[in-house]
Amino acid sequence: MFDKKQLEILNQELDSSRIKTRDKGNISLSYIEGHDVIETANKIFGFGNWSYSISKLEHVSQEQNQNQNQVICYKAIVQVLVHSENHTQELSREDVGFGTGVAKTQADAHEGAAKEAVTDALKRAMRSFGNQFGNSLYDKTKNHQANNESKPTTNYRQSSPTPTVTNVTTNHNRNIKQSYDPYEYESLFKIGLDVVEQNGFLIVSGDDIFAKKDSIKACGFRWDGKTKTWYKQLEEGAA
Incomplete structure (x- = not known):
């Protein structure tokens, strides 16, 4: 399915410059960005040799926070298809993602939540292809670094x-x-x-x-x- 060069790249350690961190709920999260995942897939698999589709996009909750902002949550299921170079073989991966939109208006909150859910599901589906798509970030035995600083x-x-x-x-x-x-x-x-x-x-x-x-x-x-x-x-x- 994958050639030798593709397998070597997929198995390489994740470049620390691609790792981002952000604080949520008194914890620090390490992740790679959605556009990074798409660019990496284009480089490894090639333009036209992979695609993704949204199998499900569901509004799951709506709240109002202490600042009177609308807080809306979405769930998405995304399927990823990766083809061999001659399109004679393909691999399918699917995963679920969640997104939360926080905004003054419901429209903006819905938009943010839906986009975030799809991006989250895409990243989770892609991580099954290895380190270059952030799978190693889920390994609790590794001390990942972001921007040359130790992850808290x-x-x-x-x-x-x-x-x-x-x-x-x-x-x-x-x-x-x-x-x-x-x-x-x-x-x-x-x-x-x-x-x-x-x-x-x-x-x-x-x-x-x-x-x-x-x-x-x-x-x-x-x-x-x-x-x-x-x-x-x-x-x-x-x-």
């Missing part, structure tokens, strides 16, 4: 050994490494919520957590009426 360590507070808790608080002196990908919950960070790891579970903390239920449910969390918490079990092998 993202950490979460752990609780006593009980699966559900009350009065969840966030420790901003984080010194325990997280065992999941925080980028998946960026939509929650944008509406002022946080995600705390506690004994194999993820717990949502912050103000008005029930009022923001649509955004929380869209990320796969469930409501525990007894303890008044949103929770989600960590996948096995995530740590």
Whole structure:
């Protein structure tokens, strides 16, 4: 399917100059930009030898933040097709992405959320092709660097050994490494919520957590009426 030169490039380490970072919800996220992914695909696979299509684009939630801005979340599913040079073979990859638009008007918030969801899904689908599309950024054993500066360590507070808790608080002196990908919950960070790891579970903390239920449910969390918490079990092998 891929020639020797393409395989060599795909397996190379990701150039640190392509890695960007941004802070969300008191954590630092490492990522590569959408236009970078498209340019890299053009260089490795060639113009006309790959394409992507939007399989699904869904509006999943709408909130209003403390600044009276509209906060709208979208979910997208994107399929990527990569062809061999003579178009006799093809590989298909598909993944889901989430996007959040924050703006004064609903129209602008919808536009931002939809575009971000599609870009996120595209990047997640492309990462299955290797390091050049950011797959190595998901390897927690590697200390990635962005712009020649060390990536800050993202950490979460752990609780006593009980699966559900009350009065969840966030420790901003984080010194325990997280065992999941925080980028998946960026939509929650944008509406002022946080995600705390506690004994194999993820717990949502912050103000008005029930009022923001649509955004929380869209990320796969469930409501525990007894303890008044949103929770989600960590996948096995995530740590």
